[in-house]
Amino acid sequence: MARVLGFRAEPASVNWAVVEGDPDLPILVLAGSLAAPASYSDPEALSWFRIQVHRLIDQFSPTLVAVRFPEAFVPSRARDSDRRRCRLEGVIIEGAQSRGLVVQTGALATISKNLETSPTKAKAYLEREEFRRLDWSSFPKNVREAILVAVSGLGGT
Numbered sequence: 277m278a279r280v281l282g283f284r285a286e287p288a289s290v291n292w293a294v295v296e297g298d299p300d301l302p303i304l305v306l307a308g309s310l311a312a313p314a315s316y317s318d319p320e321a322l323s324w325f326r327i328q329v330h331r332l333i334d335q336f337s338p339t340l341v342a343v344r345f346p347e348a349f350v351p352s353r354a355r356d357s358d359r360r361r362c363r364l365e366g367v368i369i370e371g372a373q374s375r376g377l378v379v380q381t382g383a384l385a386t387i388s389k390n391l392e393t394s395p396t397k398a399k400a401y402l403e404r405e406e407f408r409r410l411d412w413s414s415f416p417k418n419v420r421e422a423i424l425v426a427v428s429g430l431g432g433t
Contacts, residue, residue, distance in 0.1 A: 279305070281338035282426025283329075283368050284418050287360035288312070290325060290368065293422040294336045299391065299430040304410055305336065307419050318360075322367050329371035341372035342380045342429035344387060344421050380429050390428035398424065 279296040293307035310328050312321035333341070343365055346358065365381075372379045382390070388398035402420050405413040408427070412420050 278340070278430050279336065279338045280340045280342055280426045280429035281332055281336055281372075282342045282344070282422045282424070282429060283365075284344045284421040284425060285361050285364040285368065286418060287357040287364070288321075290328070290364060291416075291418040291422040292332060293419065293426045294332075294338065295423065295426040295430060297430065299427055300408060302408055302410055302423075302427045302430060304412070304423060307415060307423055309419060318363075322363065325364060326367050326371045329368055330375065333372065333375050333377065338377065340380060340429045341368070341377050342425045343368055344425040345381055345383045347383050382425075382428075387425055387428040390431055391424075392431075 277296050279294065282293045282295065284291040289309055289311040291307075291309045294305040295302045296305055297303040310325070312324040316324060345365065346361060369379050369381065380390075384398055391398055401407050401424060402417055405411065407420070407424065410423070410427075412423055415423070
């Protein structure tokens with residue numbers, strides 16, 4: 277059975293989800309968020325996140341890792357928070373690839389294509405209480421995005 281570990285990074289935390297099964301009827305294994313200790317410097321925090329990515333991979337043995345990227349932004353207008361999020365996404369990608377996993381990445385348009393739905397509809401999913409019979413009402417929006425990107429990866433495994 278296909279199993280995907282999905283990630284949605286924020287500037288100082290990572291939301292993750294493990295799903296398996298079929299993209300039309302996904303099964304949520306587990307989801308959560310990780311934040312490095314506040315006292316860590318940027319290099320210490322990035323190292324800590326890489327270790328956590330490896331732990332999740334070792335614990336759940338995914339067949340693929342999917343990472344949700346932000347929508348396109350003009351580099352000259354990027355805020356420090358945008359840069360921190362991108363660095364964290366790079367750590368996730370490197371951590372997964374170093375374990376020999378295929379990594380699927382993309383912004384909402386790519387996720388929508390992989391879910392075989394329109395970008396508008398994929399974004400609307402995040403406001404609903406359920407997604408393809410999966411109750412995600414107890415999860416915040418960024419964890420829902422991790423679930424969404426993980427489900428989009430089920431078709432690519």
